[in-house]
Amino acid sequence: MNxxxxxxxxxxxxxYGLWCAGRDNLPTVAAVYSAAGEALDAAAVGVAGAFVRSxxxxxxxxxPAYQPWVELHDILAKICHDTADNIEAxxxxxxxxxxxxxxxxxxxxxxxxxxxxxxxxxxxxxx
Amino acid sequence: xxxxxLMQHAYEIQQQATLKALTESGARPAAPAGEPQLAPRHxxxxxxxxxxxxxxxxxxxxxxxxxxxxPAAFSSxxxxxxxxxxxxxxxxxxxxPVTRASYRANxxxxxxxxxxxxxxxxxxxAAMEFKSNFIxxxxxxxxxxFMGIAVLRAxxxxxxxxxxxxxxxxDKIAHDTITALDRMDDCGKNEWVMTFTVVSSVAAVxxxxxxxVSFGLSLGLTAVGASSQVAAAGVPDDPPAVxxxxxxxxxxxxxxxxAIRLLxxxxxxxxxxxADALTNCCQAxxxxxxxxxxxxxxxxxATQSDVTGPLFMGYST
Numbered sequence: 001m002n003x004x005x006x007x008x009x010x011x012x013x014x015x016y017g018l019w020c021a022g023r024d025n026l027p028t029v030a031a032v033y034s035a036a037g038e039a040l041d042a043a044a045v046g047v048a049g050a051f052v053r054s055x056x057x058x059x060x061x062x063x064p065a066y067q068p069w070v071e072l073h074d075i076l077a078k079i080c081h082d083t084a085d086n087i088e089a090x091x092x093x094x095x096x097x098x099x100x101x102x103x104x105x106x107x108x109x110x111x112x113x114x115x116x117x118x119x120x121x122x123x124x125x126x127x
Numbered sequence: 128x129x130x131x132x133l134m135q136h137a138y139e140i141q142q143q144a145t146l147k148a149l150t151e152s153g154a155r156p157a158a159p160a161g162e163p164q165l166a167p168r169h170x171x172x173x174x175x176x177x178x179x180x181x182x183x184x185x186x187x188x189x190x191x192x193x194x195x196x197x198p199a200a201f202s203s204x205x206x207x208x209x210x211x212x213x214x215x216x217x218x219x220x221x222x223x224p225v226t227r228a229s230y231r232a233n234x235x236x237x238x239x240x241x242x243x244x245x246x247x248x249x250x251x252x253a254a255m256e257f258k259s260n261f262i263x264x265x266x267x268x269x270x271x272x273f274m275g276i277a278v279l280r281a282x283x284x285x286x287x288x289x290x291x292x293x294x295x296x297x298d299k300i301a302h303d304t305i306t307a308l309d310r311m312d313d314c315g316k317n318e319w320v321m322t323f324t325v326v327s328s329v330a331a332v333x334x335x336x337x338x339x340v341s342f343g344l345s346l347g348l349t350a351v352g353a354s355s356q357v358a359a360a361g362v363p364d365d366p367p368a369v370x371x372x373x374x375x376x377x378x379x380x381x382x383x384x385x386a387i388r389l390l391x392x393x394x395x396x397x398x399x400x401x402a403d404a405l406t407n408c409c410q411a412x413x414x415x416x417x418x419x420x421x422x423x424x425x426x427x428x429a430t431q432s433d434v435t436g437p438l439f440m441g442y443s444t
Contacts (some may be wrong), residue, residue, distance in 0.1 A: 005442035006248070007348070014443040017245035021404035025242035028235050032214050039210035040276070041232050050200035052284070053276050063196075068405035069282055075412055079404025079420045089427035090257065097434040104435075114267075125235055 012111020022094030027124035037080030201287035251441025288353035
């Protein structure tokens with residue numbers, strides 16, 4: 001197994017892969033988590049109004065299930081948003097890394113530019 | 128008659144019970160407002176006041192039910208939570224553990240594996256940790272997140288079911304009371320049976336298994352769902368059939384009050400089942416947080432000046 005650091009055209013190909021991960025793959029997954037988190041946020045808007053009751057009904061004003069539902073909801077919504085943020089930040093780091101490696105290796109940068117030209121700019125499948 | 132006419136039923140019960148009780152007491156009902164009043168008899172006015180007071184609470188008893196939670200308010204939220212489930216349906220799991228409903232796999236999640244193929248040749252510490260700590264457990268974590276959201280959705284299903292059935296039950300109580308007041312003077316015993324369907328609203332799910340993310344026991348999640356939708360569940364409680372009777376208007380109305388009191392208790396029991404399952408689920412998620420969310424990758428905090436160093440991306444081979 002080759003353990004020597006890649007450089008030149010080989011590194012250029014690796015950089016194109018990193019760029020794809022940072023511009024397409026990871027943002028696509030982050031968008032899934034953003035959408036899931038937004039759906040959960042929407043489900044909780046005004047949810048107290050669904051549970052509310054008055055008069056002599058048991059559990060006035062919201063019943064015993066409301067609070068634990070909100071608690072579990074908030075945990076899961078935060079998990080979705082945090083995951084989206086973490087993946088987005090990682091994707092950004094990969095893009096920054098790509099630019100930095102390309103800046104340091106002219107031949108790798110040329111290969112990276114060629115692959116971008118041939119394959120096109122990777123874009124996330126969002127929406 | 129239906130739930131939408133509940134308050135109409137309540138006033139009808141109050142009016143009918145008042146008329147019957149006045150007759151039982153030998154008093155005549157007051158003439159409607161604006162019409163000539165009957166010549167007063169000794170003690171009649173006091174009897175009317177006493178009887179009216181006796182049934183004065185009836186509208187209030189039903190008012191709380193007329194304003195109880197609307198099942199439709201839960202339905203709209205259930206469909207929104209469903210959107211979250213569709214997003215996190217990875218194909219590694221595509222079935223709701225409570226209802227067994229199938230969700231089409233969201234192939235956008237497969238892009239995490241594509242990202243892995245682009246990062247695997249990098250040798251920096253953060254790059255390698257991203258593979259081992261974030262990408263490798265990703266399928267299990269998505270699976271567990273899906274399960275958690277399915278539990279959240281099922282709780283809304285169960286809550287909705289309670290109020291659907293509570294509407295049927297309170298409507299039945301009103302109907303039974305009106306019928307009992309009608310039949311009070313017939314021969315034979317005036318009795319009726321009320322089946323409290325709300326008792327069968329919530330069904331427990333045997334336990335929602337989680338995918339292991341790290342070494343150690345996975346606790347699984349406790350879930351409840353609407354008994355009409357839960358596929359593989361514990362059997363819900365049988366709806367109790369309670370016998371009521373009443374030979375006089377106050378006795379019939381007392382039976383109605385007993386039925387309403389029982390309905391209050393049954394609703395509280397069913398809601399408590401949902402609350403307990405959700406509380407357990409919150410605890411399970413808190414205790415196994417690593418099974419539900421991967422730690423923030425170190426790469427996420429790399430900067431322009433250090434991202435290419437050995438602590439982050441290092442070099443590719």
